[in-house]
Amino acid sequence: MNLVFALLGTRQFVTAERIRTIVPGYEPADGSERADEAFKRMFERDKSDLRELGVPLETGRTSMFDLDEGYRIARSAYELPEITLTGDEAAAVGLALRLWQSAQLGGAAQGALVKLRAAGVDVDAAGVLPLQPRLDAGEPAFDACYTAARDRRLLTFTYTRPDEDAGTVRRVQPWGVVSWHGRWYLVGHDLDRAAARVFRLSRVAGRPRISGPPDAFAPPADLDLAAVVARQVDRPEQVVVLTARPGTAVGLRRRATELGTDGHGDDRLELRTTEPWSLADQIAAHGPDVLVESPPELRAAVVERLTRLAGGAS
Numbered sequence: 001m002n003l004v005f006a007l008l009g010t011r012q013f014v015t016a017e018r019i020r021t022i023v024p025g026y027e028p029a030d031g032s033e034r035a036d037e038a039f040k041r042m043f044e045r046d047k048s049d050l051r052e053l054g055v056p057l058e059t060g061r062t063s064m065f066d067l068d069e070g071y072r073i074a075r076s077a078y079e080l081p082e083i084t085l086t087g088d089e090a091a092a093v094g095l096a097l098r099l100w101q102s103a104q105l106g107g108a109a110q111g112a113l114v115k116l117r118a119a120g121v122d123v124d125a126a127g128v129l130p131l132q133p134r135l136d137a138g139e140p141a142f143d144a145c146y147t148a149a150r151d152r153r154l155l156t157f158t159y160t161r162p163d164e165d166a167g168t169v170r171r172v173q174p175w176g177v178v179s180w181h182g183r184w185y186l187v188g189h190d191l192d193r194a195a196a197r198v199f200r201l202s203r204v205a206g207r208p209r210i211s212g213p214p215d216a217f218a219p220p221a222d223l224d225l226a227a228v229v230a231r232q233v234d235r236p237e238q239v240v241v242l243t244a245r246p247g248t249a250v251g252l253r254r255r256a257t258e259l260g261t262d263g264h265g266d267d268r269l270e271l272r273t274t275e276p277w278s279l280a281d282q283i284a285a286h287g288p289d290v291l292v293e294s295p296p297e298l299r300a301a302v303v304e305r306l307t308r309l310a311g312g313a314s
Contacts, residue, residue, distance in 0.1 A: 003046055004055060004073065012062040013070025016043055047071075141204040142177065145186045148210045149174040152217055155188070157208035159199055161278060167205050172197065175219040180229040187225050189217070193281070198232040238276055241293040242269045248289040252282065268293070280305060 002023045007014065020026050020039055027038040050057050056077040059069050141157065148155040155174045160167035174188040183200055190197040241259070243266045244252065256269035273279045276298050283290050283298075284305035292299035 004050065007057070007071055007073040008075060008078065010072060013058075013060050013066070013072050015066075015068045015070045017068070019043070019071065139184050139201045141186075141201045141208055142184060144208040144210060145174060145201065145204075146177050148208070149176045149186075149188070151210075151214045153210050153214055154191075154212040154216060155186075155208050155210060158205040160203050160205055167203075170197075170199070172199070173217045175223055176225045177201070178225040178229055180226060180233060185229045185233070187228050195277070196228060198229050232275070232277075237272050237274050238295060238298075240271050240273060240276075240279065240295065240298060242271070242283070243267065243291045243293060244269055244286075245289045249286050252286075252290065266291075277301065284309070 002025055003019065006019065006023050014022075017029075020029060020043070026042060027035045029035060029039075047057060056074060058072050058074060060072075061069060144157075145155065147153075152173075155172050157170055157172075158167040159170045171191045172186070172188040173191065174186055176188075177184060177186055179185075183202065186199040186201060186204075188197065188199075189195070242249075242252065242256070243262050245266055249269075252269060252271065256271040259268040259270050262268050280298060280301040283292060283302045287306070292302055
């Protein structure tokens with residue numbers, strides 16, 4: 001880097017001997033053959049490295065009277081070309097700026113905006129755009145979820161699903177926050193359920209609580225937040241058939257269509273879900289009062305939960 005700075009700072013070709021005296025890090029000349037050879041090896045290595053990195057290192061003579069070749073880096077060939085954005089791209093930059101400001105990351109956003117404007121890009125951060133992020137007012141949980149994911153700290157919050165009257169407390173190791181189809185989601189490891197879970201921020205009640213030391217966990221190395229949300233949110237709707245004892249499973253009955261009885265006095269219910277893992281938690285909470293007829297994978301999930309609970313109780 002010292003060599004790059006030195007050669008960018010002059011329009012003339014600079015000889016190797018001059019570079020040796022002005023660039024820190026090279027073996028100084030002391031009249032010995034060992035020092036000269038050490039400088040030559042280092043200088044040749046640095047030139048080769050710069051060219052491999054794509055730095056346009058030029059060789060030549062400043063005048064016809066120069067005896068030795070020199071080196072320089074032409075700014076016109078080294079610096080980035082002029083940055084130009086289309087109207088849509090400039091609008092996206094303006095939208096991203098307002099989004100980061102909403103997330104209390106305005107310092108970094110302003111720095112990026114200053115650099116773009118310095119490059120001659122006309123970015124209208126206050127212009128009318130077709131999309132508007134809604135974080136502070138519409139998603140009050142965003143800042144806490146983002147901060148906990150950034151610092152790798154435990155997050156505790158109350159989460160209410162559409163089929164619940166009251167929320168449940170969740171303890172999550174947050175991996176990140178991502179926008180998917182116009183909604184914000186938290187992705188993380190649910191400690192109580194011992195599995196990865198996705199939480200829509202609009203269903204988080206109150207302000208989440210951050211606790212524990214930083215860097216308490218590490219997300220999966222190959223984590224793709226959007227892919228996790230897509231797998232759990234955009235699932236096809238499944239038809240579930242249950243049998244429930246009379247007078248039980250009131251919450252499930254509110255969502256279900258009754259199919260009559262099973263011949264043993266129990267009611268048969270049919271409901272539809274896109275979140276079978278969540279439904280398995282609800283069914284397991286009813287213990288022996290509710291049985292799954294189909295699909296078989298949901299029945300297996302409920303059995304697994306009940307087995308785990310029975311093992312913990314013993």
